[in-house]
Amino acid sequence: MVELSTPVRWGLRLLAIGYVFFLIAWPVGLVVKHTFTGGLGVLADTLTDESVAGALRLTAMVATWAVLINLVFGVTISVLLVRYEFPGKRVLSALIDLPLSVSPVVVGLALLLVYNGRTGWFGPTAEGAGLTVIFDSPGMVMATCFVALPLVIREVVPVLVEIGDDQEQAARSLGAGAVQTFRRITLPSIKWAVVYGVVLSLARSLGEFGAVKIVSGNITGRTQTATLLVEAKYQNFQQETAYATSFLLILVSIACLVVVAFLRPRAAR
Amino acid sequence: MSIEVRGITKRFGDFVALDDFNVLLPSGQLTALLGPSGGGKSTLLRIIAGLDRAxxxxxxIEGVDATGLPAQKRDVGFVFQHYAVFKHLTVAKNVAFGLEIRAHGGLRPPWAAQRRADRARIDRRVAELLELVHLSQFADRLPSQLSGGQRQRMALARALAVEPKVLLLDEPFGALDAKVRKExxxxxxxxxxxxxVTTVFVTHDQEEALEVADEIVVINDGRVEQIGTPDRLYDEPANDFVMGFLGDVTRVNGQLVRPHDIDISRVPLLAGAVEGTVARLLRVGFEVRATVLTDDGEEVLVQLTRTHARxxxxxEGVTVWLTPVTGAATVPALPSMRSAG
Amino acid sequence: MTSVLTAPAVEPPAASPRGRRRARRSPRSAPRSTLTRGSALGLGIAMVWFSLLVLIPLTAVVATAGEGGWDRYLSVLRNDQTWAAVTLTVGQALLVTALNVVVGTVIAWVLVRDRFWGKAALDVVIDVPFALPTIVAGLVLLSLYGPNSPLGVHWAFTEHAVTLALAFVTLPFVVRTVQPVLEELEVDVEEAAASLGARRGTILRRILLPSLAPAIAAGAALSFARAISEYGSLVLLSGNRPYETEVVSVRVLTFIENGNTASAAALASVMLAIALVVIVALDLVQRRVARRG
Incomplete structure (x- = not known):
């Protein structure tokens, strides 16, 4: 191993720590401090504020749906991509990753163009059938699904490749059908990867801003999620509420990180 | 006839693994599919099991056409080279897997009386099987806590648990070290x-096949080279490939013959004996290997005991005369000898 | 992002029976379908959803953009304000990417090769930008670099704010692509080079950097793509001043809010094209690495 001289090593170490400290650790710490400068009262007031509580409930609802949908879709696509051959598989596996590189604003625009009730490709038909997508929760769930789409797949696919199909074939030869094999053999083997993917999706879903902003219409009390609320409150000079809500979001995302850090060694085993 | 394979052809891209393959494997016997790697024997086994489609x-299988049946309906036990243990299940649960699937498919609710009866029956059967494979004391361990040999015994018990019509083993001992493999x-x-139970196992180790099997099917290049008992194959090989694959061969006087089947003497005793000079002598334990350079320029390998050599x-350097012993298995050496690997 | 399945190394059957791979599994090159009835149904449903959610909406963006033809594109891009946003975004994205290539590699190096108290914490903090909602990221940065900064700097609503926000959200990419490669790197090779008389600088230049280069490139591509498309973290921090701190995403949003979806789609399709180029480039890099490895 290349042994660096002590000053160089210290220099690199300080650069790394300093950069991360000034860019991430200190700013995040300041927001936490801001939240508590007025004492715990501000946090309590914020939580009892009906607009905040409503926004948090909406965020939880949208994120839950998006995670559930992405979980089912992600596991299905992962198994198909790894265990089956079909024409167009390579293209599909490349397209699956596309959502990670698309700007949230473009995601919002794309959904708007197809599903808005007046001029969208499918929007008027959907509204005729009684389904309002844009400026309502279905659109928000879709936007959230879009941005978090590949996260489960990216966790599950490598594990499926790694474990191979020997165990599944053994189960087949012992008389298990496709569903039984999946439930009793495949699922327990990919369990941790799935949990990991779900936690990542959850963090991403709770935090989505740009795409949701466009498709939700940002109607206070109806389609305003927690992240949209932070923007609105900050710009209305209710900075305390903005900080307190941000603190809650930071808390959740750090909890997600801790869960992931805790799971990672398990998954690696 | 227990397993009947007719006209099986299997291609992977341009590569023909099996070419119009026919074989009949008898009931109740232990049959070895023997041949070099890539010869198609594992593919054949997987096609019999329904894991690959021809x-x-x-x-x-047992008179029932299985061609269109999926693996789970063929009633075969399969043992994989790398064990394919269910890593998240205990040893007992691994063995119980097939029985549980058959009993209720996991669909009957836990409170059903039938399910409790099933449970008791399965537990009894699992205990019997673990006894049979000497793993009773490991019932509650996870496979990761077992050695390779123990895992493979567990895999065997798991396959036997469902009382399959045939048991198929794909290089079952290939991943184990030499000593465990022999045991x-x-x-x-x-x-x-x-x-x-009718058992078919795939191996590329001729010693393993000769020692264990009732009957051996020698497979090479996707075709059957010869079928027969171990003795018959060793003593009457159908061709140079079988002869070469089942043991050492050397070439004397245009014939392929086993090195221990050559008579060597310092005086010309028999007519037609080949004259040559001992070029090298090598002692390995009780055995002596002599390399003889004949007057025709052939190098002949002769194996004999130390007592005999003395x-x-x-x-080294003495002149000797060589003749194949009477009754030795010989095969005419073709001008273009096929690769015996 | 690159394809989730790295290109399988297809082994062509060798001519001699000796060299042949044991023909156990069907090689991945076979294009024929192995779908069963159930899995085909699953694929069908998944594809319908994927089309409704991703493919058709993205097609709609491109189609709407294409309705006006090249003239529309040119007129949208020629608009001074839009052009300023494009140059700002691309310039800042390049700047931040360069920054990440250097600092990200250093951080990865420190995480893998250095030992010190608190390293585990550093490792977790690196992921914070991935987990934090982008709007919160903006607010967080505002608290240190905004009007009430304890540092006494006031970078809010300046170009620095854009740099900060982009650097924040893209920090993990290079670190997290380089780190595993550095961990896998065999120390023997460096020791062998040292035993052959290579000096530290030489080992760094001729052994380490070439092995890390593909990972660095992949991380750089990802952070460039992310920087180009960033929106949330800039909302509170940059003030979205036209000609000064307005990025492309904000420009698209302004078009949408003004009901000018055609111009929004034109600009959005340019962003999509960039994302696509990055994906293809990444796939190529990754495939080259797979072939070498």
Whole structure:
């Protein structure tokens, strides 16, 4: 191993720590401090504020749906991509990753163009059938699904490749059908990867801003999620509420990180 | 006939793994599919099990046409080279897997009386099987806590649990070290004598096949080279490939012959004996290997015991005469000898 | 992002029976379908959803953009304000990417090769930008670099704010692509080079950097793509001043809010094209690495 001289090593170490400290650790710490400068009262007031509580409930609802949908879709696509051959598989596996590189604003625009009730490709038909997508929760769930789409797949696919199909074939030869094999053999083997993917999706879903902003219409009390609320409150000079809500979001995302850090060694085993 | 394979053809891209392959494997026997790697024997086994699908041809098991049946409906036990243990289940749960699937498919609710009866029956059967494979004390361990040999015994018990019509083993001892492999091989033979289930195993190790099998099918390049008992194959090889694959061969006087089947003497005793000079002598334990350079320029390998070599008075540089012993298996050496690997 | 399945190394059957791979599994090159009835149904449903959610909406963006033809594109891009946003975004994205290539590699190096108290914490903090909602990221940065900064700097609503926000959200990419490669790197090779008389600088230049280069490139591509498309973290921090701190995403949003979806789609399709180029480039890099490895 290349042994660096002590000053160089210290220099690199300080650069790394300093950069991360000034860019991430200190700013995040300041927001936490801001939240508590007025004492715990501000946090309590914020939580009892009906607009905040409503926004948090909406965020939880949208994120839950998006995670559930992405979980089912992600596991299905992962198994198909790894265990089956079909024409167009390579293209599909490349397209699956596309959502990670698309700007949230473009995601919002794309959904708007197809599903808005007046001029969208499918929007008027959907509204005729009684389904309002844009400026309502279905659109928000879709936007959230879009941005978090590949996260489960990216966790599950490598594990499926790694474990191979020997165990599944053994189960087949012992008389298990496709569903039984999946439930009793495949699922327990990919369990941790799935949990990991779900936690990542959850963090991403709770935090989505740009795409949701466009498709939700940002109607206070109806389609305003927690992240949209932070923007609105900050710009209305209710900075305390903005900080307190941000603190809650930071808390959740750090909890997600801790869960992931805790799971990672398990998954690696 | 227990397993009947007719006209099976299997291609992977341009590569033909099996070419219009036909074989009949008898009931109740332990049959080895022997051949070099890539010769198609594992593919054949997987097609019999329903794990791979053939491009053409048919498979019937115990008189039932199985060609279109998926693996889970064929009633075969399969043992994989790398064990394919269910890592998240205990040893007992691994063995119980097939029984549970058959009993209720996991669909009957836990409070059903039938399910409790099933449970008791399964537990009894699992205990019996673990006894059979000497793993009773490991019932509650996870596979990761077992050695390779123990895992493979567990895999065997798991396959036997569902009382399959045939038991298929794909290089079952290939991933084990030499000593364990030898033990397990003897154990498999004894086990088969106890349970008598029709068993087919794939191996590329001729010693393993000769020691364990009732009958050997030699497969090369996707075709059958010869079928027969171990003795018959060794003593009457159908061709140079079988002869070469089942043991050492050397070439004397245009014939392929086993090195221990050559008579060597310092005086010309028989007519037609080949004259040559001992170029090298190598002693390995009780055995002496002599390389003889004949007057025709052939290098002949001769194997004999140390006592015999001393009695003949072999030394490097002396002139000797070679003849195949009477009754030795010989095969005419073709001008273009096929690769025997 | 690159394809989730790295290109399988297809082994062509060798001519001689000796060299042949044991023909156990069907090689991945076979294009024929192995779908069963159930899995085909699953694929069908998944594809319908994927089309409704991703493919058709993205097609709609491109189609709407294409309705006006090249003239529309040119007129949208020629608009001074839009052009300023494009140059700002691309310039800042390049700047931040360069920054990440250097600092990200250093951080990865420190995480893998250095030992010190608190390293585990550093490792977790690196992921914070991935987990934090982008709007919160903006607010967080505002608290240190905004009007009430304890540092006494006031970078809010300046170009620095854009740099900060982009650097924040893209920090993990290079670190997290380089780190595993550095961990896998065999120390023997460096020791062998040292035993052959290579000096530290030489080992760094001729052994380490070439092995890390593909990972660095992949991380750089990802952070460039992310920087180009960033929106949330800039909302509170940059003030979205036209000609000064307005990025492309904000420009698209302004078009949408003004009901000018055609111009929004034109600009959005340019962003999509960039994302696509990055994906293809990444796939190529990754495939080259797979072939070498």
């Amino acid at each position: 491009d053409a041809g048919s498979v019937s 397990l091989r003897e154990w498999l033979r004894r086990l088969h004598d106890e349970v008598h 009695a003949v008075g072999l030394e």
